Amino acid sequence: MFKNKANFSNELKKKLTLLLVVFLSLTLFSCGLYRKQDDYTKVPVSADDKVKKNMEEGRGFSISKLAKKNRGGSFEFTTSNAMWRASLDILDFVPLTNADYGGGIIITDWYNDSKKTNEYIKISLQFLSNEIRSDALKVIIHKKVCDSNNSCNVKKINSKLNNEVKLAILKKASLFKNRDLKKIRNAEGPIVLPKKKN
Numbered sequence: 001m002f003k004n005k006a007n008f009s010n011e012l013k014k015k016l017t018l019l020l021v022v023f024l025s026l027t028l029f030s031c032g033l034y035r036k037q038d039d040y041t042k043v044p045v046s047a048d049d050k051v052k053k054n055m056e057e058g059r060g061f062s063i064s065k066l067a068k069k070n071r072g073g074s075f076e077f078t079t080s081n082a083m084w085r086a087s088l089d090i091l092d093f094v095p096l097t098n099a100d101y102g103g104g105i106i107i108t109d110w111y112n113d114s115k116k117t118n119e120y121i122k123i124s125l126q127f128l129s130n131e132i133r134s135d136a137l138k139v140i141i142h143k144k145v146c147d148s149n150n151s152c153n154v155k156k157i158n159s160k161l162n163n164e165v166k167l168a169i170l171k172k173a174s175l176f177k178n179r180d181l182k183k184i185r186n187a188e189g190p191i192v193l194p195k196k197k198n
Contacts, residue, residue, distance in 0.1 A: 080180075081101075081130055082132060082173040082174075082176040082177040082180065083127060083130060083131075083132060083136065083137065083169065083173045084101060084127070085172075085173070085176055086169045086170075086171075086172035086173035086175075086176055087106055087125050087127075087137075087169050087173075088106070089172055090165065090168050090169050090172055091106065091108055091123065091125075093111075094108045094109060094111040094123070095108065095109040096108055096109065097109045104126060104127035104128070105124065105125065105126055105127070106124070106125040107122070107123075107124045107125075108122055108123045108124075109122070110122050110144060111123075118145055118146045118147065119143065119144070119145050119146075120143070120144040120145075120146075121141055121142065121143050121144070121157075121161075122141070122142045122144070123139065123140070123141055123165060124139075124140040124141075124142075125137060125138070125139060125140075125169075126138040126140070132170060132173045132174055132177060133170075134166065134170060137166055137169060137170070139162045139163075139165050139166045140156065140162075141156070141157050141158075141159070141161055141162055141165075142154055142155065142156050142157070143155060143156075143157045
């Protein structure tokens, strides 16, 4: 293949140099060094000016804009979603590995209740809707059983635990929703109908 070690070494150095140049180029370009830098004379200094500029560019939100929106619409905040809050509240006994509100999924870490030291469960929740309904939430449970050699077998299970978790979340979500509605009604005060003119 190569006539001697010197040719092999030279070819190897050329390939490594080319690889290094490509790697550094990709690294530098991915950092955004090629982008046009902002004009720092136009960047506001005070916090109020920064907030104002961000609002003009559509980068923020204001409470007054939220209040003007229709209350029947959907909110993009996790604090307004009773199902999401209820799920986090019910699963607070186990660490989470993934909680993605935008993707509508919560995945717990492996959990052992210490009754059986070689069995673990992992709970995954998929939100199919923001409404509080039984078909709006999918509960998936995986069970891992390990032997003494730490060889583990993982399988998806469908047991009464799936329904118990779903039911607990739906009940808690209903409580949160009712509590939120009471707060809104109390904040708005009594409804006063206009008097009819004769």
